Amino acid sequence: MIGCCDMKLNEKEQAMLAGKDGPARQWAIEHQLQVGRMFDAEDMVEVSQSHMMADPESLGEAGVAFVEQFAAxxxxxxSVAIPMITxxxxxxLTYYDPLGQTExxxxxxxxxxxxxxxxxxxxxxTCINYQTIMPPVLGDHIAYGDTGVVIYSNSVCGARSNFEGGPSALAAGLTGRTPRYGLHLDRHRQATKRFLVTEQPEELTDWGVLxxxxxxxxxxxxxxxxxxxIDKAPTSDALKHFGAAMASYGSTPLFHIVGVTPECHRIEDVSGDKLEARQVxxxxxxxxxxxxxxxxxxVDVVVFAAPQLSLVEMQQxxxxxxxxxxxxxxxLIVCTAPSVYADAxxxxxxxxxxxxxxxxxxxTCFYQQYAREVGEANGWKRLLSNSTKIVNILGGYGYLPALASMEACVASAEKGEIVG
Amino acid sequence: MIKLKCHVGIGPVVEGEALVTSDDFSARYDLDRIKGVFSRPAHKLFGQSYDGKILVFNTAKGGVASAWMLHEMKTRNVTPKAILFNAANTILAQGAALAALPMVDRFEEGDITQLIKTGDHLIVDPEKGLVTITNRS
Incomplete structure (x- = not known):
């Protein structure tokens, strides 16, 4: 039992570790002990929700078989111990053959x-569960996957989550808790870098670029x-693009905006006053x-995705x-959550x-759905999007990505070439 | 024999040959996981095989999806033996736990990508937080 002596476990957790709640929960807590020990967690913290990133491209046959053994x-x-979402x-599954995805x-x-x-x-x-399912609240300990979901929930909602990869999110769902390290602790939520913005971002793409x-x-x-x-409260969609891009470029899981996000009414609240400001x-x-x-x-393909579109973006x-x-x-490909799709x-x-x-x-979301294979099957190379996150990622998948506003993206799709 | 002290890590004790770079590591974007080689042209280990090697990098990159990938590589038996970092990230550490792939980071002696050389023979003990270079003193 690796790590059992380093972290304080309560009776319930000890029982899971001893296998009294079955092999799934035993695997889960052993997994959490190993991770917790590597990041110096002293104990576990109960979480209210778990959110798992697990697309078949990254799971592979092995990952699917791993979860199937628990399903049996x-x-x-x-059964998971807390509300768990994906x-x-x-x-x-209603549209894959035309995209060039295989059986x-x-x-x-x-x-x-x-x-x-x-x-x-x-x-x-969905990766916009904070807009569509049940947003976490200030101080809420959660175990979320998807860096965009985590940064939004930490920053805009004031919830507390680390980046939980698929296996760790699954473990949290099974045990109802997660090791208390990183962003669950006050000391990792204080500002370490201070930035001054002088030009107000306008479109979603401006927020992504910032x-x-x-x-x-x-x-x-x-x-x-x-x-x-930032002199005026941004929309949820603006902060969604801002956070998703920040996490994609910086592996950053939390930001504060003075006067906007809930842990930072004044810069002193996050000890930012002691830091030297860098102007963007x-x-x-x-x-x-x-x-x-x-x-x-x-332009071969125009993509609206990463994050999935809210109902408001769908209308736009x-x-x-x-x-x-x-x-x-x-x-033109647009990716949205199933619940938004139904409304739209x-x-x-x-x-x-x-x-x-x-x-x-x-x-689905474009970059998580076998983007390389889909690109090759359709001859898509030159890709245009208003998502700063997706243009960052897809260069690694054989695309030549370009960035433009939502309006310019649609105009480019109409004209067949990238308009400024 | 040189002993290097690191933070307590993940996985069992393992022994093998080092492949070292000052570059970073993304399981998703740097590898051809079927062939077992570094496939991103800009990576410093481009073209080299990682199969059966103890890899040494600066840090880990990449999103949440990469947590499943070490496990997937391990079940196909085309996998590094262990991974050492100056600083791991949480996602890849979680992935190492799923895969039972040894992983350690935060070395007391300094930059691990300088301390270990490609070809060195290593023993990695994550439980003790110890890496031993056996071919040099």
Missing amino acids: LPKEQR DPRGVD EMANLERRFVAACEKLGIMMTD GATIGRMAGSYWEVPVVEG TADDLAALRQPFGAKGEK VANLCQGRSKHSDTS QRMGYNDAIESFGGKVLQG
Whole structure:
């Protein structure tokens, strides 16, 4: 029993470790002890929700089989202990063949979904659960996966979560707790870097670029940026793009914005007054955009995803698509949560996007759905998006990504080339 | 024999040959996990095989998905023997726990990518927080 002597366990946790609640919970707590020990956790903390990232591309056959062995246990041994939800899936089972995804990928997905359902996991398939399912509250200890979900929940909601990879989120779901390290502790939530913004971001892409710039400057999991100079409360969508980009570029799990986020009414609340401020300049922002600034070139695919679109964003895209149609050589993909998809269907937004020639996918996110294979199958190379996160990631998957506002993205899809 | 002290880590004791770089590591973007080689052209170990090696990096990068990947690599038997970092990240440490792949970080003696050389023979003991270079003194 690795690590059993280093962390304080209560009676319930001891019982799990002894295998009294079955092999799934025993695996889970052993896993948590190993991780907790590496990050100097003294004990466990109960969590109210768990959120798991587990797309078949990263799970592989091995990961699916791993969860299936728990699904085969008796109900009282396999059921998760707390509400547990899921990040986007890798295959939209209503639309995969046309994307060039194979039956093998779909079958892996089907097996994994069936195993999760046996465990009592709610297949929400979303990375915007803080907008659509049940947002955590100030001081709420949670075990979330997906860096975008974690940074938003920590920063905007004031909840407490580390980046929990799929296995750790599963472990937390089974035990109802997680090792108390990192962002569960007050001392890791104080500001370590101070940034001054002088130009107000406007569009979602501006927020993404600002988040990415600060993330790159902050630069590690253990840095906490505090941002001054935002003079008006941003929307949830703006903060979603800001956080997702920051986490993608900096592995950053928490930020504070003075006067906006709940732990930082004044800069002193996070000890930011003791830090020297660094101004985020127009040059800093331009440097971030520079590698993604293609114009006048043919565009193969325009993608709205990462994070999935909120209902408000769906309405915005639908309005832009109204009465227009895409260029025959360019594709348009929109990824949203299944719950948002249903609302957007009812309100006619999906129809507007699909009349334009786009495709709305439900419960997936573009970069988590075999992006490399899908790109190769469709001949997609030059990709355009308004998401600063996705253009960062997809360069590693054989794409030539470019960044533009939502409006310019739709206009580019219409024209078949990147318009400025 | 040189003994290097590190933070308590994850996984069982393992022995093997070091492959060292000052670069960082992403299980998702740096590897061809089927062939067992570094496949991202900009990576300093591009083209080299990691199979059966004890890898030494500066730090770990990459998103939450990479937590499943070490386990997936291990079940196919195309896998490093252990991974050493100056500083690991939480996600990859969680992935090492799932895979029972030895992983340690935070060395008292300084920059581990300088202290260990490619080809060195190592014994990694995560439980004790100790890495021994057996071919040098």
